Amino acid sequence: MAKHHFHLTARWQGGRNGIGTIDAGNLKSEISIPEEMRGPGVGTNPDEMLIGSAATCYLITLAAMLERAAIPVKELTLETEGVVREERGLKFERITHRPTVILEATATAGHLEQTEAATERAERHCMISNALRGNVELAVEANVSVVKD
Incomplete structure (x- = not known):
């Protein structure tokens, strides 16, 4: 069984x-509490990093699923929203992925159905989603279409 180790070094003043x-290899950033939570808003923050992690994992998982199924994808984009509730402390409440998948004009009705199913399945197979499941509500609101000639 292979294990992969990832490391991060942090400094705070x-x-x-x-x-x-x-500093986590390719991820290097200043960090602080976001302005929305009455912080300085410098660099990134844990909330952005959490939705960034969830979004990139979901997007890569979806792209791999579509590739394996030989779906003719023209464009794949994603918007992800995280909701933090501030009530007697902070609670990361919900992450919603909103993928837009545009298929090539050659796509069939079957490709469209497979793509719609993959948008839901990707969330269930994403490693980060699975780490969060049970603590954060996870949702997908997909928009799948075929390019117009």
Whole structure:
């Protein structure tokens, strides 16, 4: 059984409204509490990193599924929204993925059905979604279409 190890180094200066840095290989950024939560809003923050992690995992999983099924994809984009509830503390409540998949004009009705099913299945097979499941509500609102000639 192979194990993959990932490492992050973080530095922080100040208290709650301080500013820090993270370095995790290709991910290097300043970090702080977002302005929406009465922080300095410098660099990224845990909320953006969580939806970024969930979104990239979902997108890569969906792309791999579509490739394996030989679906003729013209364009694949994703918008992801995270909702944090502030009530007696903070709770990351919900992540909604909104993929848009545009298929080539050669796509069949079967390709369209397979793609719609894959948009749901990708969320269930994504490693990050599975790590969050049970703690954060996860949803997919897909838009699948065929390109117009």
